[in-house]
Amino acid sequence: MMGAARQGRGVRGCLWLLGILGGSWIAGQADTLYTVRAGDTLWGIARRFQVPLPKLLEVNGLAEDSLLHPGQRLRIPSTSAPEPSTHRERLWVRASDVVLRSLPSTQGKRLALLARGTPVEGLAKVGQWWKVRTPSGQVGYVAGWLMGSEPPAEEAPSGFVMASRAYVRQGPSLESPPLTLLPRGTKVTLVAEEGGWYRVLLKDGRQGWMHMSTLRTGHAPSPPTSGGSRIVQIALRYLGTPYRYGGSSSRGTDCSGFVVLVFRSLGISLPHSAAAQFQRGKAVAKEDLRPGDLVFFQNTYVRGISHVGLYLGEGKFIHASVRGHKVRVDSLSDPYYASHYAGARRVALE
Structure with a gap:
């Protein structure tokens, strides 16, 4: 009897242990x-x-x-x-260099980068993510909004950071908090335009806003002279600074004061007058303009040289605009500025 009892307890103990191990495994x-x-x-x-x-x-x-x-x-x-949907369908990657992750979360491990137009098999929808199988058989998760049910018709327009560094912001405003900072030459996908801003798609799947003056569309920018790059980088810091006649600071500046402010940061002293600045440096033909060159306009509010800005590239320039009441970016092809264009000068930094 005692042996049978011990045997029964042993069997029950084994079953209990098996249940624990089985529950842990499940x-x-x-x-x-x-x-x-x-x-x-x-x-x-x-x-x-x-x-x-x-x-x-x-x-x-x-x-x-x-x-x-x-x-x-x-x-x-x-x-x-979230309960996954087991509906399967053919999907295509809508953006460039989309991250395939190990989990349906941005915290998931990066498994691979998928090129735009890559066809994948959608295995299940998990919340805002798709579980997919790539052509090579790799399985992972991709943000759902980066996928489409049809192949992309054409290559999405791209932009390249033109300045040494440029902020991506959470909204289309200089007051909007920064999302990240991108170095020169970084490629982004252009999603939409709004009031002088591009909505951009980053390689990690995030979206943000970049001012049009900080990007060059089409091909990657050719490296400007180091001096021109430094001038542009400093000038872009003052976007949105209020226009103030006679001013030359971040609290307010006029057109020639803005140029004085930028070059002062580089250790170069220039006169606080557009006409006087037109006598500095060397003359540059319009077709030879480089980022950082001074561009001048005449007969705007007085006769002669009366306005100045800094060339950014791609036909754009940054200046303290009395018309716009702040430091802003405009195009040399704008009818007003094209009709008043007077020439350009290049001031050496060395």
């Missing part, structure tokens, strides 16, 4: 494992994966005041994840 198959990074919080992780915080705490045996450590592994309950 949970491991269903849940996602996330590795904590520096700066992560429990609330932030729960929000990122759309998981109720109490559920996240429960499955990991944590309390709300538990401390997280980089490298710590957390289980993300699958029961709270």
Whole structure:
């Protein structure tokens, strides 16, 4: 009897252990494992994966005041994840260099870059993401809005950063917070235009806004002289500065004062007069203009040389405009400026 009892307890113990191991294995198959990074919080992780915080705490045996450590592994309950749609369809990549990720989140590992026009098989829709299979058989997740149900008709227009660096902002305004800073020559996809701004698509899938003066459309810009690049970089910092007659500071400036302000930052002193600045440097033909050259206009509000700006490239120039009441970008082909154009000068920085 005693032997039979011990044998029964042994069988029950084995069954109990098997049940525990089986439950752990099933949970491991269903849940996602996330590795904590520096700066992560429990609330932030729960929000990122759309998981109720109490559920996240429960499955990991944590309390709300538990401390997280980089490298710590957390289980993300699958029961709270969006139910995937199993509808399959043929999809095409709509943008250039779209990131294929290991998870339906920007926190997922980068698996590959997909070229614009790549055909993929849409396996399932998970929230705002598509689970896809690439032509090579690789499976991962792509942001849904970067995919289309038809091949793209033509190459999306591109722009290249023209200045040494340029901000991508969250909205089409100089007051809008920066999203990121791009170096010269960076390629972006142009999505839309609005009031002197381009809505752009970045390689990582984010969208933002860039002022038209900071981009060159078409082909990548040829490197300007180092001096011209520095002049443009400094000039663009003052976009939106109020126009103030006689001024030469970030609080307000007139046209020649704006040129004085930019060159002062480079250690060069110029007279606070458009007519006097027209006597500096060397003359440049219009077809030989380079970024950083001074462009002059005549007979605007008085006879003779009366207005000055700085050439940016692509037929655009930046200036303190009395007509626009601020530092802004205009085109040399604008009928008003074309009719008053007087010439250009190049001031050496050395």
